[in-house]
Structures are given as structure tokens and as C-alpha cells.
Amino acid sequence: MRIGLTGGIGTGKSTVGRVLRDCGAVLIDADLVGHRILERPDIRDRVAEVFGAGVLDERGAVDRGKLGPLVFADQTRRKALEAIVHPPMIREIDDLARRAEPDGVVVIEAAILFEAGMAALVDQVWVTHCSEKTQIERLSGRDGMSREEALQRIRAQMPAARRLALADEIIDTERPKDETKQDVVRRFREIGDCRHDKED
Numbered sequence: 001m002r003i004g005l006t007g008g009i010g011t012g013k014s015t016v017g018r019v020l021r022d023c024g025a026v027l028i029d030a031d032l033v034g035h036r037i038l039e040r041p042d043i044r045d046r047v048a049e050v051f052g053a054g055v056l057d058e059r060g061a062v063d064r065g066k067l068g069p070l071v072f073a074d075q076t077r078r079k080a081l082e083a084i085v086h087p088p089m090i091r092e093i094d095d096l097a098r099r100a101e102p103d104g105v106v107v108i109e110a111a112i113l114f115e116a117g118m119a120a121l122v123d124q125v126w127v128t129h130c131s132e133k134t135q136i137e138r139l140s141g142r143d144g145m146s147r148e149e150a151l152q153r154i155r156a157q158m159p160a161a162r163r164l165a166l167a168d169e170i171i172d173t174e175r176p177k178d179e180t181k182q183d184v185v186r187r188f189r190e191i192g193d194c195r196h197d198k199e200d
Helices: 013-023 030-039 041-051 064-072 075-099 132-143 147-155 160-165 177-189 195-199
Strands: 002-007 026-029 106-109 124-129 169-172
Touching (some): 002 013, 013 026, 013 124, 026 030, 026 075, 041 075, 064 075, 075 106, 132 147, 169 177
Parallel strands (some): 002 124, 026 106
């Protein structure tokens, strides 16, 4: 079983991903895979060619802090970056999933699951969701973003209504974390053996 875990920024994907991992799922974080892809010399050189050497740090590596504002503010630039990074990222994620335990549950956590075409890799899609107000509060508290910065990041992503319409399961993360965790564990038990049950 492969689960695609997605949701807007600040909606609690990572929290839900950790709960699923603690239940016994193999968790693949698409962000981490994407970061590794950016470190590859061929990808780094292509990014510098398209976006300029100014996006590299003093070591010659891609500086995500410099690259991020460029792509979040400009849809054309964002699509240019996606064209460079997404194909090798999808290949690596699929390879990691294939090498994971064949009889277990693999969770692919990816904010851009639909946008990158990764939904084709999974059997079910779980979407985390909360109000935009809560997203802004979390981004302000967690990352120190201003309201304007948070809204820019939120609205650069797929609209929540569209993502929810494509979901097999919707995880409401507006609630306290303990309630969300209990809900996720209950859903996991419906598709696999939960590690917590064996420990109990």
C-alpha cells in the first residue's frame, strides 16, 4: 500500500507523517529528496544556468534561501525550476518506494503531490487541512513569516478546495494534536498493523 500525504503549507503534513511513521509506515519525505536532487552537480549547474550564479552560496551549492523568494514570487520561474527538479525527484521517490518493505505501508509526503504528478505513484491520497487563518498563525509562529509572506506561500500552491476534491482521506488538523494523532492512528489501523498495538 502506498499513501500520498499532501496538504497546503502549515496544515500539519509533517505531524501526520510522523504519526504514520511511528505506526510502522515507511515515510519518504519528498522535500528531503528534492534537496538531495538540488545538490547533484548536474542539477546545480542547470539551476545556475537558468536562474543565475546569484542563487549559489560561497561553496557553489544552491542556496534555497535565495532561490525560494524568486520562484514563489514568479509562476514562470517556479515552473522552470519544477521542470529541472521534478523528473529526477519522482524517479528517486519511486525507486525508494519500490525498495521499501513490500508487505508494508509506504507514505510519500509531498506538498506538490498533485502538481508534480506523484499521485500516479500511490494507491490512496490523504490530505491534511485546516483554515487559512490557522495556516497563517502556524507559519508566523514556526517560520517567523509576516502575514503577507504566509499568504504568498499559501496562494502559490494548489487551492485547498481542489486538493480536497481529489482526496481519498481528509485529515482535519484544526483540532488539538492529540485528537489528530488518534484520528490518524485509527485510519492507519484500517489498512495495516499499527506498531503501537504490538507494543501494547
